[in-house]
Amino acid sequence: MTEITIDPVTRVEGHLKVTAKVDDKEVKDVECSGVLFRGFEVFLKDRDPRDAQRLTQRICGVCPSAHATAAALALDNAFGIENQITDNGRIIRNLILGCNFLQSHILHFYHLAALDYVDVTAAGGYAGHDPDLQSLRKFLARKHLEPFFPRYEGDYRLSRKQNQKACAHYVQALRVRRKAHEILCVFGGKMPHSMTIVPGGVTTTPSADKITSFLSGLNEIRRFINNVYLPDILMIARTYDDYFAIGKGADRFLSYGVFDLEARCGTPVDRSCFLPQGVMDSSLNRADTDLAKITEEVTHSWYDDQGGNTHPSREKTTPLRGKKQACSWVKSPRYQGKVTEVGPLSRMLAAYVSDHNGAKNIINSVLSEVGAQPSDLLSVCGRHAARAIEAKLIADAMAEWVLQVKPGVPVCVDYQLPDQAEGVGITDAPRGALGHWIKIADKKIANYQLVAPTTWNASPKDAGNNPGPMEQAILGTKVQDENNPYEIVRILRSFDPCLACAVHAVDVKGRNLREYKIS
Amino acid sequence: MDNNCNVQNVQEKHVIWVQAASDSGCSISVLNSVRPEIHSVLFDELVPGHHINLLFQATIMAGQGEQVVSVLDDPVLADTDFLLVVEGAVPFGKNYCSLGEEGGKDISIARRITDLARHAEAVIAVGTCASFGGIFASYPNITQCAGAGELLAKEKINKPLINIPGCPPHPDWFLGTLAHLILFGLPGPEELDELNRPKLFYSQLIHENCPRRAHFDAGRFAKRLSEPYCLYLLGCRGPVTHADCPTRQWNNGVNWCIENNHPCIGCCEPEFPDGTSPFFEKRLDIHAPALRKDTSGRLKAQNTVTAFSGRNTEDGD
Numbered sequence: 077m078t079e080i081t082i083d084p085v086t087r088v089e090g091h092l093k094v095t096a097k098v099d100d101k102e103v104k105d106v107e108c109s110g111v112l113f114r115g116f117e118v119f120l121k122d123r124d125p126r127d128a129q130r131l132t133q134r135i136c137g138v139c140p141s142a143h144a145t146a147a148a149l150a151l152d153n154a155f156g157i158e159n160q161i162t163d164n165g166r167i168i169r170n171l172i173l174g175c176n177f178l179q180s181h182i183l184h185f186y187h188l189a190a191l192d193y194v195d196v197t198a199a200g201g202y203a204g205h206d207p208d209l210q211s212l213r214k215f216l217a218r219k220h221l222e223p224f225f226p227r228y229e230g231d232y233r234l235s236r237k238q239n240q241k242a243c244a245h246y247v248q249a250l251r252v253r254r255k256a257h258e259i260l261c262v263f264g265g266k267m268p269h270s271m272t273i274v275p276g277g278v279t280t281t282p283s284a285d286k287i288t289s290f291l292s293g294l295n296e297i298r299r300f301i302n303n304v305y306l307p308d309i310l311m312i313a314r315t316y317d318d319y320f321a322i323g324k325g326a327d328r329f330l331s332y333g334v335f336d337l338e339a340r341c342g343t344p345v346d347r348s349c350f351l352p353q354g355v356m357d358s359s360l361n362r363a364d365t366d367l368a369k370i371t372e373e374v375t376h377s378w379y380d381d382q383g384g385n386t387h388p389s390r391e392k393t394t395p396l397r398g399k400k401q402a403c404s405w406v407k408s409p410r411y412q413g414k415v416t417e418v419g420p421l422s423r424m425l426a427a428y429v430s431d432h433n434g435a436k437n438i439i440n441s442v443l444s445e446v447g448a449q450p451s452d453l454l455s456v457c458g459r460h461a462a463r464a465i466e467a468k469l470i471a472d473a474m475a476e477w478v479l480q481v482k483p484g485v486p487v488c489v490d491y492q493l494p495d496q497a498e499g500v501g502i503t504d505a506p507r508g509a510l511g512h513w514i515k516i517a518d519k520k521i522a523n524y525q526l527v528a529p530t531t532w533n534a535s536p537k538d539a540g541n542n543p544g545p546m547e548q549a550i551l552g553t554k555v556q557d558e559n560n561p562y563e564i565v566r567i568l569r570s571f572d573p574c575l576a577c578a579v580h581a582v583d584v585k586g587r588n589l590r591e592y593k594i595s
Numbered sequence: 596m597d598n599n600c601n602v603q604n605v606q607e608k609h610v611i612w613v614q615a616a617s618d619s620g621c622s623i624s625v626l627n628s629v630r631p632e633i634h635s636v637l638f639d640e641l642v643p644g645h646h647i648n649l650l651f652q653a654t655i656m657a658g659q660g661e662q663v664v665s666v667l668d669d670p671v672l673a674d675t676d677f678l679l680v681v682e683g684a685v686p687f688g689k690n691y692c693s694l695g696e697e698g699g700k701d702i703s704i705a706r707r708i709t710d711l712a713r714h715a716e717a718v719i720a721v722g723t724c725a726s727f728g729g730i731f732a733s734y735p736n737i738t739q740c741a742g743a744g745e746l747l748a749k750e751k752i753n754k755p756l757i758n759i760p761g762c763p764p765h766p767d768w769f770l771g772t773l774a775h776l777i778l779f780g781l782p783g784p785e786e787l788d789e790l791n792r793p794k795l796f797y798s799q800l801i802h803e804n805c806p807r808r809a810h811f812d813a814g815r816f817a818k819r820l821s822e823p824y825c826l827y828l829l830g831c832r833g834p835v836t837h838a839d840c841p842t843r844q845w846n847n848g849v850n851w852c853i854e855n856n857h858p859c860i861g862c863c864e865p866e867f868p869d870g871t872s873p874f875f876e877k878r879l880d881i882h883a884p885a886l887r888k889d890t891s892g893r894l895k896a897q898n899t900v901t902a903f904s905g906r907n908t909e910d911g912d
């Protein structure tokens with residue numbers, strides 16, 4: 077039995093550590109550990125509730141708009157104005173969150189995940205005229221190769237030409253993800269941490285020039301998704317097709333739904349969304365999401381069990397580092413007590429089984445392109461494909477939404493800050509289901525709890541010793557080379573984990589891994 | 596890892612970027628750089644003849660685990676000129692953030708930064724958290740977070756320190772500072788303010804260059820968010836926040852906070868966020884002539900134009 081520790085796991089958001097026990101080249105046990113604690117839930121207490129959407133954005137520099145959205149929805153709910161949000165306010169919130177999805181998905185595939193599949197050294201022999209590849213070639217010739225080396229070696233399968241093309245797309249994607257932030261700012265002020273989403277709506281003033289400027293940038297991004305991102309996903313899926321059978325995780329998939337198509341009324345779940353809510357099992361049977369079925373366990377997390385192991389709205393967060401049997405700052409949310417995966421894959425499954433027209437067509441055509449079945453989506457390649465498909469669906473929908481924005485019509489409604497109230501704000505973030513729960517007393521935050529997507533996916537074992545979704549996806553995986561466990565990091569990154577400060581995965585100790593070989 | 600010119604006469608400026616208690620927002624903001632574009636920073640020469648050799652940056656680096664921690668543990672660093680960039684606040688409390696292991700025990704980020712800072716030629720604290728503690732040092736601060744400067748003082752490490760605050764900072768503020776270091780060396784005392792911020796970017800108040808200043812002077816104040824007037828009564832911290840956002844603007848010059856009808860929340864200041872919140876309440880009383888109240892008690896403008904300079908404190912009325 078060999079123990080492989082990966083700490084830090086890089087190219088994820090936050091600090092993550094992974095320890096895997098490997099026997100006979102197969103992972104027999106694995107532990108995902110979030111190694112940064114920041115205490116948002118603790119320091120939100122006693123603050124002005126209206127500050128929640130500004131402060132909670134700072135949880136994540138990659139998906140701040142999702143936290144702003146969830147916080148504003150929780151406040152709308154607490155203030156009793158959720159059914160009064162104007163179309164302008166709702167649509168502009170959707171546009172901002174949509175841009176955040178596009179930025180996040182493109183960044184994830186090209187800048188976080190692709191280096192596990194693409195060999196940048198192929199650009200060393202480039203003889204063409206693309207200025208980006210010429211710069212990369214010169215960079216490689218200087219032999220100071222950080223931050224692209226060191227890396228895990230052993231399984232780069234693309235041809236030299238495919239690698240070169242992918243390297244050019246890495247650079248192109250840097251521009252495109254930046255563009256997604258730029259158009260977000262048309263209505264959002266600045267990014268990261270945009271300044272527009274507030275309880276009641278948004279602050280920005282829509283105008284015709286902003287609409288056309290947004291649309292023009294969005295169309296550039298749409299061209300990239302259609303002509304580059306989706307074809308690259310197909311290329312990776314065909315070349316690494318064994319990864320349709322690697323990395324299957326939990327048996328349950330959850331989506332809260334995202335992009336409201338009308339002002340909210342009724343329960344937070346019961347609303348019309350562009351991407352639908354739902355809970356699916358691995359045979360794709362679907363049921364409606366029921367927030368009352370969520371619990372958050374802390375059995376194997378560094379928190380006091382007193383106040384944990386209950387519904388988020390009743391939970392208290394008390395850090396307790398050194399707690400026996402605990403291994404992580406990440407808690408263990410469970411749905412109906414079951415291990416549950418969230419993210420683009422869950423959303424696309426929900427859309428697929430809900431007969432979402434656009435989603436079903438694209439998913440079917442991608443599957444037929446690579447000769448895969450819907451059940452193959454529960455895999456590393458499936459998660460990457462779901463993310464790219466979703467990017468296309470959202471970008472295309474945004475091009476319609478932006479034309480529904482009306483200059484001169486209110487973007488924000490007034491409200492009274494209540495003395496006492498409770499609110500829940502749920503949405504999906506780029507990485508999955510996101511919920512904020514707020515309790516207000518004396519016009520101040522009395523309790524704030526949030527369950528973020530990666531809390532679901534990177535959760536440690538629960539009270540019943542059931543491993544979390546990422547852990548389940550790694551268990552049983554064949555590791556060809558314990559010094560280069562690329563299978564493990566490919567599985568981890570397919571979830572696009574966002575620990576916002578807490579992960580690591582390490583090699584077997586004592587090997588000199590810093591010999592750079594350039595082909 | 597030497598500083599000799601290679602065949603192409605390009606000098607490598609080694610940079611190690613570590614993340615403590617952060618949200619990676621500063622890293623993402625730097626990726627948004629337009630002039631120069633970020634791939635030019637990674638591959639090309641930031642200024643002619645000089646390339647940034649990013650030895651460690653966990654958000655984008657290819658490697659992971661032991662193989663990248665070994666970069667930080669490499670004894671050759673002791674004899675190498677490199678810049679240490681810190682993103683995020685440093686938890687002084689034990690075990691709230693770690694990076695790598697030694698003898699099976701986690702190494703705290705505070706010890707990592709201390710060890711690296713001893714050998715670095717200078718420390719650049721990027722973002723308000725690394726500069727002053729920021730959001731992760733806010734009350735009750737159970738993790739005992741503080742800025743990198745405080746850690747250096749505690750460990751008695753006397754190294755040049757440059758603070759680039761902002762939540763997040765503008766990419767130009769960071770890359771402009773890096774370019775200055777390469778072209779002209781470390782900034783002299785006259786080039787930094789009393790909080791070690793480059794005056795190039797932080798010498799003026801938002802209020803001094805705010806396009807809504809005329810509304811302030813004329814007493815035209817927004818009563819609710821989404822109105823295109825001065826946001827002072829809605830909590831704007833522009834009068835006490837040092838940054839060039841109004842003239843530089845954000846994300847390729849597309850927009851910025853106040854232009855988007857949102858009050859400045861003072862994210863570049865050491866008081867952020869505790870001293871600059873509640874964000875939507877007027878907490879400043881800057882006694883500006885422009886804010887003299889008329890006999891009816893309504894805020895009214897005077898003809899005098901005032902400019903504020905220097906650091907102003909809040910009295911939190």
